[in-house]
Amino acid sequence: MLQIDRWKRILIVGLTLLGLALAAPNLFYKRVELHNDAVKAIEATGVETPELIADRAGWPSWMPSGLVNLGLDLRGGAHLLGEVRVADVYKARMDALWPEVRNALAAERQTIGSIRRLPAEDGVLKLEIGNADQMARAVEIVRGFSDPITTLSGAGQQSLAILADGKTITVQLSDAEKAATDQRTVQQSLEIIRRRVDEVGTREPTIMQQGQDRILIQVPGIGSADELKALIGTTAKLTFNPVVAIGSDAAARIEPGQVVLPSQEREGLYYVLEESPVVSGEELVDALPGTDQNGQPSVDFRFNPSGARKFGDFTAANVGQPFAIVLDNEVISAPTIRDAIRGGSGQISGSMGYDEANRLAVLLRAGALPAKMDFLEERTIGPELGQDSIDAGRLSAIIATVAVVAYMIASYGLFGVFASVSVIVNVILILAAMSVLGATMTLPGIAGIVLTVGTAVDANVIIFERIREELRAKKKVVRAIDDGFSEAMSAIIDANVTTFIAAAVMFFLGSGPVKGFAVTMTIGLITSVFTAIFLTRLMIIWWLERRKPKELIL
Known part of the structure; x- marks a missing residue:
């Protein structure tokens, strides 16, 4: 019926x-959007400014406040297509491998002889031993740093390709390891970009892989492609490196395993550093904007237990010596170690504004991009x-x-x-x-x-x-x-x-x-x-x- x-x-x-x-x-999109942003900002910071209070009062709190998010083509925003420089990761892997290989070979220096790193192209570690008769033993030691590939396509293969010729050993990533590294690098870049974009409160970004090493980023509501590039294009790679020398020569003579980097604070000042860092930004667990002892903007950071231990051991063994704080291949500070720093925390200060300090803290919290990105396509869609x-x-x-x-x-x-x-x-x-x-x-x-x-x-x-x-x-x-x-x-x-x-x-x-x-x-x-x-x-x-x-x- x-x-x-x-x-x-x-x-x-x-x-x-x-x-x-x-x-x-x-029906009241702008008003409700301001209300939601104000509520989110107050909950995140605990600070109620008159502007935030006014925006929050613009929509009744007892009414539903959900909105249909507007995409890039409706709201305006920025569109980027970036290509990840996966080759940079190969170089970083070889640079990090050199100290470990050097120490392992040095333990048998009496038989193997001297060990020296030779100049080589990026992504290749080339070293020379003093006694060619012990090449087989040297290769065996180096091969101990190679691991089996765990992916299905690389099953049964090793992570390192090792060649011996006379007194020279050439080490680089195998083809299977390069393929696995490429995929890991792009996926890690995707996650870090997503965290960086989410931290600044953008709505419904589109972040996805295209092809083997490209990433599409579309962020509605952001001012311009340049603003988006400033947020995600920075590697934000923070390291703490031993200082070898300080001078004004950008082309100073250096040994393999060393690097010359400019000072961010003083133009014309250059530092010769050990390329392998003592601690890296990957071991940071937190970074927050703050002020230094002079009331100037700064970033306070804290290491995890592993980073705190390494940082403490290094500062204890090098009291009276300078060490460099390096951000994206620039020395932002090079203080002298006065005492052992065992607490696992520190501060970055210098010529930065409050906005720059906040952006740097966001980048450090999200983590460093594993490799730089080249932007092949950029487009700004106006509101x-x-x-x-x-x-x-x-x-x-x-x-x-x-x-x-x-x-x-x-x-x-x-x-x-x-x-x-x-x-x-x-x-x-x-x-x-x-x-x-x-x-x-x-x-x-x-x-x-x-x-x-x-x-x-x-x-x-x-x-x-x-x-x-x-x-x-x-x-x-x-x-x-x-x-x-x-x-x-x-x-x-x-x-x-x-x-x-x-x-x-x-x-x-x-x-x-x-x-x-x-x-x-x-x-x-x-x-x-x-x-x-x-x-x-x-x-x-x-x-x-x-x-x-x-x-x-x-």
């Missing part, structure tokens, strides 16, 4: 009203263009909705009005669901909503045409409507299941814009079934109970 229990009616109306309430914040896209999308949605409503009313009269109300509620429920899920709306997403507006009435059309057939069979009004809903159910379910399968394929196999289209279409499928079957049916029942018609012209 064409009946709906009271609790079901309450549930249908309740879900509809809940959807209206959840979608309402999108004006994004607003034009929103206006165009809104206009197309309104035109589509008006056209569908006009057609339904012209074709089905009062029942067309019921279907039109369902279509409008359906769009509102889509926005409500996207607000709750925190989904991102893009131009393809708007296209998905416009398509949903056109297809949402399919279920109603099937039902209404089925009711017409039952009326032609001379059935009474209530029976014809009841049979129309019942007989149309299987066709409605089949049509929506097949569409859902297509949307699922697009979501799992497609990229950003295609996924946005699939998300909105999937949500639209669910809400359209609810509005067409349940909400439309409830409105028809209310009409039947109120008018009690003896006949129906449809």
Whole structure:
């Protein structure tokens, strides 16, 4: 029978009203966005400024405050395509390997003879021993630093490729290890970039790998591509290196395993450093902006137990000697060690502003990029263009909705009005669901909503045409409507299941814009079934109970 229990009616109306309430914040987008940002900032810092308090008061706290996130094409922002310099990692691996190999060979210096590192191309460690007769033993020692490859493609292979010629041993990463290193480097870069972007509070960034060594970064709401590059393009590689010499010659003569770096504080001053650091930024556990003893901006940092131990041992053994704090190949400070520093904490200060100190702390907390990035493509989408896209999308949605409503009313009269109300509620429920899920709306997403507006009435059309057939069979009004809903159910379910399968394929196999289209279409499928079957049916029942018609012209 064409009946709906009271609790079901309450549930249908309740879900509809809940959807209206959840979608309402999108009508006051700027105000609600400022409210959310203020609440987040106050919770994160514990500081309530007059501006933050005013922004927080701009939207009632008891009202829903979820918003549909706007994608890059709607909000404006920055687009970057970066290529990771994976070859830099090969060099770093060989530079880190040299002290360990040198110490292991030095333990048998009496038989092997002298050990010396020879100049070689980046990513290659070339060393010379004094006694060629002991080459086999030297190679055996070096091979002890090679590990088996654990990936499926490199099973059975070693991480190091070692060649011996006369007194010379050449060491580099094997091809299988290079492939594994490339993948690890790109994945690590992805995670670090994601942490850096998330730390500054951007909304719904798109960060994904493209090809073997490229990363696509799209961040809505950020000012420009240059601002984004400043945030993620910096390696933020922090190391603490022993100082060999200080001078004004940028081309000073150095030994293998040493490097000349400029001073950040004094132009024309250069430091000769041991290339292998005592401690690196990877052993940092925290970094926060602060002030030094003179009230100037600084960054306070803290090491993990391993880093604290190495830092303490080094400072204890080198009291009275300078050591360099190096950030991205520049010596930002080179203090003299006065006492052993056992606490595992320290401070970076110098010529920096508060904004620079905060950005440096963000970069150090997120971690250093394992390798530098070259930006192959950069693009800034202004907010004006994004607003034009929103206006165009809104206009197309309104035109589509008006056209569908006009057609339904012209074709089905009062029942067309019921279907039109369902279509409008359906769009509102889509926005409500996207607000709750925190989904991102893009131009393809708007296209998905416009398509949903056109297809949402399919279920109603099937039902209404089925009711017409039952009326032609001379059935009474209530029976014809009841049979129309019942007989149309299987066709409605089949049509929506097949569409859902297509949307699922697009979501799992497609990229950003295609996924946005699939998300909105999937949500639209669910809400359209609810509005067409349940909400439309409830409105028809209310009409039947109120008018009690003896006949129906449809």
